[in-house]
Amino acid sequence: MKNFLFSFFLLFSAIVFSQTKVSGVVKDASGVSVAYANVIFKDSNEGTITNEEGRFYLESDVSYDTVVFSFIGFGSKEVALNKRATYEMEIILEEETGTLDEVVIYTGKISKKNNPALDILEKIWRNRRDNGVKKFDQYKYDKYEKLEFDLNTIDSALIKSSVFKGMEFIFEQTDTSKVTGNTYLPIFINEAYSKVYGDNIINEEKEVLEGNKNSGFDNNNTLIAFIKDLYNDYDVYDNYLKFFDKAFTSPLSRTGKDVYNYVLLDSAYRGNKWCYNIIYYPRRKNELTFKGDFWVNDSTWAITEINMQATKSANVNWVREIYIEQEFDVLNDSTFLIKKDYFLSDFSFRKKEGARGVYGKRTTLYDNFEFDKPKEKSFYSKQVDPYDYAVYNRSDDFWKERRMEELSKDEVGVYKMLDTLKTVPRFKTLYNVGSVLATGYYEAGNFDIGPVFSVFGFNEAEGLRIRLGGRTYFSQNDPWRVEAFGAYGFRDERFKYGVSAKWLLDRNSRLIIFGGNRKDVEQTGASLTNSTDVLGRSLASSSLITVGANDRLSRINLTTAGFEFEPSKNFITRLTGSYRTLESATDTFSIDYFDENGEIQSTISQPEITLGLNYTPNRKTSGYGVERTVINGGNFPTFYLGYTYGLKDMLGGDFEYSKVQALYTQPWNIGGFGRMYTTVEVGKIFDPVPLSLLSPIPGNQTLFSIYNSFSQLDFYEFVSDTYASFHMQHDFGGRIFSRVPLLRKLNLREVIGFRAVYGQISDENIALNASNIVYRAPEDIYYEYSVGIGNIFKIFRLDFNFRGNYLNEAENPDARKFGVTGVFGFEF
Structure with missing residues (x-):
């Protein structure tokens, strides 16, 4: 970022x-x-x-x-x-x-009866798997891709704006988009050439990047990867096409006849093939649909050309226009293979026609197809270094030979123009301001100050809290990084601090060693699956506003050291040794316990060893340094398995115990019905331990909606040593509101949630308790649910949360039956 x-x-x-x-x-x-x-x-x-x-x-x-x-x-x-x-x-x-x-004159919704366009559509469906590379056992082809960003809606007011003072030279020439009619100015170009191999028998595909070039700036791998993730590859024959985390109904979808009107418009020779031309447009507004037309061959029923333009009323934020063109070429007189794919998106804060924005354009060309030449399965599993220096520094002769489409003289000029722009002081100022907003850090040489958004906090122990920190930053591919912070609470008049360091020893196996120390105030039990990140902070203990008394806080002194490595892609093994001391941070909260002599103890010292296995298939990252940027966050499943062993008597350890935890998070795209997230967590502690080492069910006393916590539970309301929890959140993407006339234009989105947890607490653990917390486990499964209105002003979601049970006023007089929380976020 x-x-x-x-x-x-x-x-x-x-x-x-x-x-x-x-x-x-x-x-x-x-x-x-x-x-x-x-x-x-x-x-x-x-x-x-x-x-x-x-x-x-x-x-x-x-x-x-x-x-x-x-x-x-x-x-x-x-x-x-x-x-x-x-x-x-x-x-x-x-x-x-x-x-x-x-x-026959068609107006409005087209009848499904006796419609020749639908008869043709049926034939397309029956033959969809008999076309393209999927028709062959193995395939190989060359792929050339050009990504471009353009500033659009250029006018005299923008040119004369003080923002561009000293940079007027960039506006010497502009052009007009063939799709939108807006004037635009290129600001970034990236080219990539690769070879793609695939095997339909073993269902494997591999893309080997052989050349990459961008417009004058090195180390832009994060941007390039981010853009490529926005423009995921897609197949127009699929029922749903995913763009910007939204599932659009394809005009070739089997459900298309319920979503689109189809009209057979024309028939003619396209090249030497007789084809039919069908236009389509949506039956309803505000749905994720397209309008456009396609040509289909009358013998193979393969698409020869298609264009798709997202409807203006589609419920997508920040994207004013989506336009797609695909062209196909015939092979051996029967098989059509994709030849060209053009994708344009118009990003803008406003959808009004005159609003300024940025075009993102991707042109992909395909050539030199070869088929039925098998490769060993090991070829597909072997990792290729994605950041080979030679790949990013190819000669001009390389690009002249491999470009499938020549750059215009002005596209070539982009490379030269950006070299000049980097020297303009005004541009450097714009970059510094934008960088703070995007990353939360202010750059001071090779040290970043921040994050600026966590400077202030408030809790019962510290009162008003001020926190300042920073990190080393030479480039996104730094092999080592040091981070530190200092904080001060005006109520407890104590200074807190944290420092951590990590070092990448081997790039191929991603062997990293790490360590650090933190002395701070913490809301322990804010999550079930514990993190030993030495600089990890809980929102629950540093929010400015909370519900009820947020006094169940602990003082922690945590030291960690360990290493991790990645034996295969996206599979991380981590071994961590930690030592922590804990005590209560307020007079109204106790973590007291009975020691083996029956005496009450108020502090705990505990060393631990934790082995964690983390698998994130399909995760995409950018960079090869000690830290990598995840560019498709939330779009891949997560599997975690951890084992922790607590050491007694070593380093003054108070308890010996074993703990096992597992977590599984999965995003689900449910076609035209939106997007769902589910999480399952299970865990068990096998030996008696006090409150600070147990697994409190994570409550939420903030006004923020925090996934994987329970909005209507107070902190430590439930405590367990064995637990299983389930969380579900589903965003319908406006599918329901789009059918309500008065709500349609607001582009609101419906969100529902369900959360449940089962837990137990052993008699041995209850016997250890000397705190002022009454142990209670949710043996009768606790649950709550929520309904939310999302996309308010495009950046806010409001959730209405309902407690499902444990509502007996005699047993739970302070139970919160209903609550309202919210969350900010920028989503397409």
């Missing part, structure tokens, strides 16, 4: 003007806009369709003198073009009357 914002503001170069441009609106004779009308340059295959408001924009590098407008039920209209650019056209289409006996 550090380099993402840096590259986001990378500026800027120039683009050539196209030869023919037209834009405007299409209406009928009564002045009503005609959506999804065809707009085509005469005697060409270059065209588009109007959007939901009847508006269009079309451009070409070729000079044309006529543009043709048509739609089913209306007469075609040809308009002569007298100049290179013709904007704000108003086209009136007349309804056909003389041929009504021969033409």
